[in-house]
Amino acid sequence: MKTIKGSIGRSVDDPDPKVRFYLFHGADEAQSSALGDRLAAALKASKQSVASGVLRGDPALLADEAGAIDMFGGSKVIVIQPAGEEILPAVEALLEAAAAESPVVAIAGKLGKTSGLLKVAESHPLALAHVSYELDARDAERLVVELARTEGLRAQPDVAASIASACANDRRMISQELAKYALYLDASPNAPKDLGSEALDAVGADLGGDFMGIADLALGGDVRRLSDALSRMDASGKEAIPVVRSLQRRLLMLAPIRARVDSGERIQSVMTSLGKSLFWKDKPMVERMLALWDSAGLARVSERAGTLERRLMRGDSPPAAEALGEELVAIARQARRG
Incomplete structure (x- = not known):
């Protein structure tokens, strides 16, 4: 069945035990993934x-x-991500089975009106389909306020608007940023704090500078050019956190693409399907990264990047520029080893 507007929250927070297949699809894959997480939480399931x-x-x-x-x-809860038309025979077998102990969640990107998978999910009484549209500015602001509350943060509308804009209305980036503000303010649901402009100025997302370029050199395994770029950075280390965040943004973009490759798609086919969603100048570098890193490797780098950022924010690491350089060079050397 197809969800009615505004009903998806109820469908995942108080799931119907008869539904055995959930299809979350659309441009906002982060929202689709979040819905899958909410369903698992509601069922107290792994x-x-x-x-x-x-x-x-x-x-x-x-x-x-x-x-x-x-x-x-x-x-x-059984999760298929990313999912596409190739799983249709498996889904049909699932829906025709005599019984199912565990629900299945499929996370897909955009599906056309002719999609067989979408038609089955929207029409079958044991299935549920929901489309996740890209957030507009107003929806993103509301999301910031909602997610901030779960972190123990009270965000005013103007602050929420600034965070949404800095994160380009991206759900995953918004969630990451709010977790950092909560860490900085020592906030929690049991000890809520006001999130004001001072915190934004201190640790907010910095999208300026050629920080993404430095992160790309590390992930692309270009040790020589990376070392040269690091030598030109401000010795005070004030650029360290923006560089780490640029690295995290690139990892967030690479992870779902690499997952498609791991599921059997060819790198060239995946790159072609991205179309204009990826800046043309970035395509050769991104294609190189996909060849150098598998999903497990990207996950390890993401974890280390998060650890480094927390150390930098707490000030319990070596000088910021030194700590950043060591980590990025280590990433570049790992990329060269493949």
Whole structure:
């Protein structure tokens, strides 16, 4: 069935036990992923990932996995991300099965009106489909206020608007930024704090400078040019956090693309499908990064980048410029080793 506008929150927070397949699709994949997380939280379930490429070769596997009782007696949600038309036979088998112990969530990007997967999800009584549209400015501001509250932050409308704009209305970036403000202000749901312009000035997202270029040199394994760029940076280390955040933004962009490659798509086909969503000058560098890093490697770099940023913000690391340089050179050397 297709969700009615405004009803998706109720559908994932108080899920219908009869629904065994959820299709979250659309341009805002971060919102789709967040809905999958909310469903798992509502069911107090763990998430089990299944690659779409595996289902293409074994369509019966999905129904088997959904019908199996967890060996530890807990609940689980089976997640397919990214998902596309290749999982349709597996989904049809799931919906035709006699029973299912665990629901399945498929996270897809934009699907056309002729999509067989979308038609099944919208028409079958045991399925639910929801489209996640890109956030406009007003929706993004409301999201900032809502997510801030979960971090123990009270964000005024003007502050929320600034954060949404700095993050280009991107849900994942907004969530990351708010977590940083909560850390900076020592805020929590049990000890809420006001989020004002002072905090934004101190640790807000800095999108200026050629910081993305430096991050790209590290992920692209160009040790020589990276070392040269680091030598030209301000020795005070004031640019360290903006560079780390640029690295994180690039990782957020690469992760879902690399997941598609891991599921069986060719790098060249994935790059072609991105079209104008990726700046043409960035395409050769991004294609190189996809060849150098797998999903596990990108996840490790993301974790280390987050750890480094927290150390820089707390001031419990070596001089910022030194700590940043060591980490970026280590990333570049790992990229060269493949």
